[in-house]
Amino acid sequence: MDMVTVYIMGREYQVPAGLTIMKAMEYAGYRLIRGCGCRGGFCGGCGTIIRKKGSYKLTVGLACQTVVEDGMQFAQIPYYPPHHPDYMLENMEPTAEQILKIYPEVFRCLSCNSCSKVCPQDLRVMDYVQAALRGDIAKAADLSFDCLNCGLCATRCPVEIVQYNVGNLVKRLYSRYIAPADDRLDKRCKEIEENKVSTTLDGGFNATLNEMTQFDKKKLKDLYNARVKEPGESA
Amino acid sequence: MSYTNEMRESIKKVNATRAKRLHEEYPQLTLEERAKILSAFHPDHKDEAFRKITVGPSKGEKAPNEFVDVLESYPLESPDEIDLNTIDYDVDILIIGGGGGGSAASLWAHMNGANVLMCTKLRHGEANTMMAQGGIQAAVSETDSPQIHYLDILGGGHFDNFPELVEAMANDAPGIIKWHEKLGVMYDKDEKNHMLIKHGGGTSRMRMHSARDYTGAVIMRTLKDEMENRKIPVLEYTAAIDLLLDDEGKAAGALLWNMETKEYKIARAKAVIVATGGFGRLHIQNFPTTNHYGATADGLVMIYRAGVKLAFMDAVQYHPTGAIWPEQIVGLLVTEKVRGLGAQVLNIDGIQFTYPLEPRDVESAKIIKECLEVKKGVPTPTGNIGVWLDSPLIELKLGKGAVKKNLPAMFRQYERFGIDISVDPILIYPTLHYQNGGGMINSDAETSVPNLFLAGEVAGGIHGRNRLMGNSLLDINVFGRRAGIAAAKRVKTVDIPKKLTFNHVKKYVEELKSAKIPEDRKSPVLLPDYSRIEKRVKRLSIF
Ligand SMILES: Cc1cc2nc3c(=O)[nH]c(=O)nc-3n(C[C@H](O)[C@H](O)[C@H](O)COP(=O)(O)OP(=O)(O)OC[C@H]3O[C@@H](n4cnc5c(N)ncnc54)[C@H](O)[C@@H]3O)c2cc1C
Ligand code: FES
Numbered sequence: 001m002d003m004v005t006v007y008i009m010g011r012e013y014q015v016p017a018g019l020t021i022m023k024a025m026e027y028a029g030y031r032l033i034r035g036c037g038c039r040g041g042f043c044g045g046c047g048t049i050i051r052k053k054g055s056y057k058l059t060v061g062l063a064c065q066t067v068v069e070d071g072m073q074f075a076q077i078p079y080y081p082p083h084h085p086d087y088m089l090e091n092m093e094p095t096a097e098q099i100l101k102i103y104p105e106v107f108r109c110l111s112c113n114s115c116s117k118v119c120p121q122d123l124r125v126m127d128y129v130q131a132a133l134r135g136d137i138a139k140a141a142d143l144s145f146d147c148l149n150c151g152l153c154a155t156r157c158p159v160e161i162v163q164y165n166v167g168n169l170v171k172r173l174y175s176r177y178i179a180p181a182d183d184r185l186d187k188r189c190k191e192i193e194e195n196k197v198s199t200t201l202d203g204g205f206n207a208t209l210n211e212m213t214q215f216d217k218k219k220l221k222d223l224y225n226a227r228v229k230e231p232g233e234s235a
Numbered sequence: 236m237s238y239t240n241e242m243r244e245s246i247k248k249v250n251a252t253r254a255k256r257l258h259e260e261y262p263q264l265t266l267e268e269r270a271k272i273l274s275a276f277h278p279d280h281k282d283e284a285f286r287k288i289t290v291g292p293s294k295g296e297k298a299p300n301e302f303v304d305v306l307e308s309y310p311l312e313s314p315d316e317i318d319l320n321t322i323d324y325d326v327d328i329l330i331i332g333g334g335g336g337g338s339a340a341s342l343w344a345h346m347n348g349a350n351v352l353m354c355t356k357l358r359h360g361e362a363n364t365m366m367a368q369g370g371i372q373a374a375v376s377e378t379d380s381p382q383i384h385y386l387d388i389l390g391g392g393h394f395d396n397f398p399e400l401v402e403a404m405a406n407d408a409p410g411i412i413k414w415h416e417k418l419g420v421m422y423d424k425d426e427k428n429h430m431l432i433k434h435g436g437g438t439s440r441m442r443m444h445s446a447r448d449y450t451g452a453v454i455m456r457t458l459k460d461e462m463e464n465r466k467i468p469v470l471e472y473t474a475a476i477d478l479l480l481d482d483e484g485k486a487a488g489a490l491l492w493n494m495e496t497k498e499y500k501i502a503r504a505k506a507v508i509v510a511t512g513g514f515g516r517l518h519i520q521n522f523p524t525t526n527h528y529g530a531t532a533d534g535l536v537m538i539y540r541a542g543v544k545l546a547f548m549d550a551v552q553y554h555p556t557g558a559i560w561p562e563q564i565v566g567l568l569v570t571e572k573v574r575g576l577g578a579q580v581l582n583i584d585g586i587q588f589t590y591p592l593e594p595r596d597v598e599s600a601k602i603i604k605e606c607l608e609v610k611k612g613v614p615t616p617t618g619n620i621g622v623w624l625d626s627p628l629i630e631l632k633l634g635k636g637a638v639k640k641n642l643p644a645m646f647r648q649y650e651r652f653g654i655d656i657s658v659d660p661i662l663i664y665p666t667l668h669y670q671n672g673g674g675m676i677n678s679d680a681e682t683s684v685p686n687l688f689l690a691g692e693v694a695g696g697i698h699g700r701n702r703l704m705g706n707s708l709l710d711i712n713v714f715g716r717r718a719g720i721a722a723a724k725r726v727k728t729v730d731i732p733k734k735l736t737f738n739h740v741k742k743y744v745e746e747l748k749s750a751k752i753p754e755d756r757k758s759p760v761l762l763p764d765y766s767r768i769e770k771r772v773k774r775l776s777i778f
Contacts, residue, residue, distance in 0.1 A: 018562060145453075184375055189410050
């Protein structure tokens, strides 16, 4: 096994080459409590600060997604004090003024791009903050979509913007106020509420949902086998 | 770290057969052939991997050995040493587990006037819910109806599902999507502003809603954001380790444990909702898993000690395509969409041995057979074995760039480890994905223990013996909502529990003793320990 030397919060350990930072910590003997959630690059819970051998530069990464290198030093940031003012979505407007009222620090964005440079998802963080500032909420929502809320951007921001919370806000504003509501959905909900969804199943059978719960297995199997798959794309 | 030289040799064969395979279709199995392959190779049919539970309300039922081990275990606490007179948290409703089920329950309980407290083992949202990519089902189109959804769910579950739970789920589904729309969950929509809907495995109508390939994460973060705004308190890094009942046997709270200071706390509540998710991290039959770090069946252990029966614990869902290389991502999900877009499944010689879109259990069994019996799998240096999923074929079918465009999260995942899946195939093997079974509930999500409710993967019966994709994100919302509403209604009429007791735990311990269960076995597991054994044996507990 090829081994490399890493420094976990400054302390030296030999670990097999090719491990992620998370698995290297476990190999070294840690039993993680913080800084380890999904273990698969989805929860953003494992943000880590990294200095590669001989480099003057600090980099960051997700511990579950970053492979160790010889001479690497790192420390996890299991918690970064967040700033989350309260708001109720139902009393809001999808405008720049609204965003600035909640997060006035967005005004102070220097366009330094430090946030985009550290994003482990390679998002254009600064661009979505700037879009929010312009009131282009659709664009801000689109650009921030893949954000994991790891918070690494916020650790680097010289003007203290909590970018990921701005991203969460614009996505919610967009979906509630800008994307028009699905009228089909309203119709279906009303039908259900009024108990009016009787349906003709494939094979010409008519039944309400509640009646179907009384059918025996044989009947249900027959109905199931009579289904005709609607043509269309798979998810 | 990309592929090894040995793997590269096999990839050459995959490349060499690709053009020829472009129009080659591997035949689907008949129903009889499916049954045969399942009984020979599906892990659920491996008798020695299961045993009968010997204590408690589901005594005599079969379940995987690893799960029976944690069920037949002594509590972490010594019940007599816990001070039950000092109440640290006194609330209407205690919600255990901060995933989608627990969060939906918290919101609905709060909206219905209850005073709610959530505790969760990791960070709020570090949960299986966050990892769901594919989508969530609801019958909203004109060609669809809750009735047809009902049939699809039952067919998927081999018709063993509990009818009243399926009815609840199919009926509530459109309302859940509507609720999400209002909450600002960013679902994909089409040019008519309708929800974009697609098929999923086992659906006869298109009803899979999605938020790109981060559906679960987008739902989870929205629910979490809403909870923050409503100031619903959440205790993070706080595990529940046993339930508390009153002297009449009704749910009355839980014993909580601060995972950092190691101190215990007593939470008293008029109703308790358990939403602790599944058991993937028990690594049933040594399988790797797609599940988050905290999926260790804690809730099942706690409710079982309190007297709740379990259903379908012997039906485990393996996803046919889990990553088996590179080592860093072993077990992680490779979404079904890769096959949906046209990727074939190939052995070491670059030859097809299965129709790529058989039902999940059948596809898994065929892959296991190819590796273990036919011995045409691709070995990895860490002792695993896998088969190829030919993602570059998608580029050949749909044009250059199709992989990156249609599978951004997948592409990114592999790119991080030096593999370009638009050029090289993906090495896969079945992975432990979902707990089909769980605790028994009624359509209000209440268990046989009064004032004890369940929401999410911890509950059983909704999906029968097999859950279809997209019905789990749905079920956690449907039963989270129902649990929240029913519990909020209940607490208006019940008094604060007068006495907190561990009587049920003590009784269970007696049963364990008479069954001669070794006394060093303790549960719930809380978190797996992935450190090496040689490190563990030298640990001293001094502080
Ligand atoms: C990779 C992946 C992809 C998936 N894709 C889909 C999909 O596309 N569509 C779909 O419908 N379903 C999908 N599923 C299934 C679905 O995501 C889950 O079944 C569902 O989200 C479970 O929700 P839950 O709230 O019950 O549990 P979870 O979301 O797992 O939440 C449980 C929470 O409880 C906490 N907890 C556990 N024990 C304790 C304790 N003792 N004390 C306190 N807290 C505790 C856990 O840490 C966790 O935070 C997928 C699952 C995975 C893993
Ligand atoms: S542990 Fe979830 S992103 Fe790393």
